[in-house]
Amino acid sequence: MSTDPLIGRLTAELQPVRRQSPRRAALILAVLCVTEIIVLLSLGWMRPDMPRAMGMPSFWWKTASLTVIMMIGATTTLRSLNPIRSPRPGLRALGYVVLAALAAGWMIDAAQVGPIVLWRRLDPVHGLRCARKIIELSLPVALALGVLVRRGASVDPRGTAWAAGSAAAAWGALAFVMACPFDDPLYVAVWYSLGCGVVSLVTRLALPLLTRW
Amino acid sequence: MAAAQNGDADAYRHVLGEASAWLRRYFQRRLPPSMVDDAVQDTLLAVHEKRHTFDPAQGFAPWIAAIARYKWIDRLRAMRRVDMTSLDDELPVMDHENAVTAAHALERLLTLLKPAQAEVIRLVKLQGFSIEEAARRTGQSAALVKVNIHRGLGRLSDVVMRGADVD
Numbered sequence: 611m612s613t614d615p616l617i618g619r620l621t622a623e624l625q626p627v628r629r630q631s632p633r634r635a636a637l638i639l640a641v642l643c644v645t646e647i648i649v650l651l652s653l654g655w656m657r658p659d660m661p662r663a664m665g666m667p668s669f670w671w672k673t674a675s676l677t678v679i680m681m682i683g684a685t686t687t688l689r690s691l692n693p694i695r696s697p698r699p700g701l702r703a704l705g706y707v708v709l710a711a712l713a714a715g716w717m718i719d720a721a722q723v724g725p726i727v728l729w730r731r732l733d734p735v736h737g738l739r740c741a742r743k744i745i746e747l748s749l750p751v752a753l754a755l756g757v758l759v760r761r762g763a764s765v766d767p768r769g770t771a772w773a774a775g776s777a778a779a780a781w782g783a784l785a786f787v788m789a790c791p792f793d794d795p796l797y798v799a800v801w802y803s804l805g806c807g808v809v810s811l812v813t814r815l816a817l818p819l820l821t822r823w
Numbered sequence: 824m825a826a827a828q829n830g831d832a833d834a835y836r837h838v839l840g841e842a843s844a845w846l847r848r849y850f851q852r853r854l855p856p857s858m859v860d861d862a863v864q865d866t867l868l869a870v871h872e873k874r875h876t877f878d879p880a881q882g883f884a885p886w887i888a889a890i891a892r893y894k895w896i897d898r899l900r901a902m903r904r905v906d907m908t909s910l911d912d913e914l915p916v917m918d919h920e921n922a923v924t925a926a927h928a929l930e931r932l933l934t935l936l937k938p939a940q941a942e943v944i945r946l947v948k949l950q951g952f953s954i955e956e957a958a959r960r961t962g963q964s965a966a967l968v969k970v971n972i973h974r975g976l977g978r979l980s981d982v983v984m985r986g987a988d989v990d
Contacts, residue, residue, distance in 0.1 A: 613863060629875055763890070
């Protein structure tokens with residue numbers, strides 16, 4: 611079967627295109643994140659004891675961990691929109707960072723003194739609310755990444771979806787850090803992981819279906 | 824391709840023509856002959872649709888090779904969903920070279936699977952036996968033959984995805 615008719619049709623349809631740019635995509639994401647933060651601050655989302663919280667190691671632990679996860683996830687996603695780039699190295703790095711973050715959280719937790727009942731520390735009622743808010747806050751970035759991935763040409767849609775989900779989830783959690791009054795590493799490790807895990811998993815399942823090419 | 828991104832139709836026609844010939848050779852070495860034309864056309868459409876992702880700094884060959892490989896994996900996955908019917912014993916054919924190369928490539932990939940999976944894929948997908956015939960020949964139940972084909976082809980897709988090729 612000759613491909614000449616197809617080539618003729620595609621040539622006739624040819625229009626100039628704007629070349630894909632990871633920097634432009636990163637800028638779009640950055641603007642979206644800043645906008646979301648401004649909206650949240652204007653709604654009075656900041657925790658009232660922020661100055662005190664900023665003196666605690668656990669606050670910086672969760673902020674730094676989520677920032678690194680978000681940056682690696684977003685970079686991996688945007689790089690993998692080029693078909694010659696694989697998201698796998700970035701995903702491996704993400705796995706190591708998550709493990710390192712949990713280990714760091716454990717060390718900070720071990721330094722705390724005083725016996726506290728595990729169930730009380732976990733506080734499931736607030737924990738589930740936190741997880742739900744993380745999911746809600748991650749939606750704008752998840753949608754933006756979905757649009758970018760759909761326009762790109764990832765040759766590993768599942769890997770790219772994991773990276774995008776991780777980035778969106780980490781962003782949702784990072785935005786929530788401003789409002790969350792809980793600093794117990796155990797609480798953060800359990801409920802933040804739950805919220806981030808749901809976002810990552812749903813993105814991993816849905817994005818490859820929506821971005822087939 | 825960089826000129827085509829700016830709307831140069833002559834350059835685009837030229838690059839698609841070259842790409843078409845290369846893709847035909849690429850898929851002839853990796854797919855059964857009946858799937859080659861569709862794979863070439865599908866890949867050309869993908870090239871057209873995703874031409875904005877081409878970066879001249881990285882060269883055209885790696886870019887189109889990555890897209891072709893993606894489409895090849897897509898075809899391997901599609902084989903899981905397609906029932907193949909057996910062919911008549913005598914069919915006129917012109918040239919066996921590419922078919923032999925493709926069969927050799929698939930044979931090499933099949934060595935990466937469990938024997939039970941490789942055997943039923945070989946019988947049903949490459950030699951055209953029905954599920955029932957393959958079940959009789961291998962001693963597996965018909966349901967197990969289907970499961971082994973499904974899992975085996977899924978494993979093949981994953982193996983190719985993680986970097987194995989047949990060159």
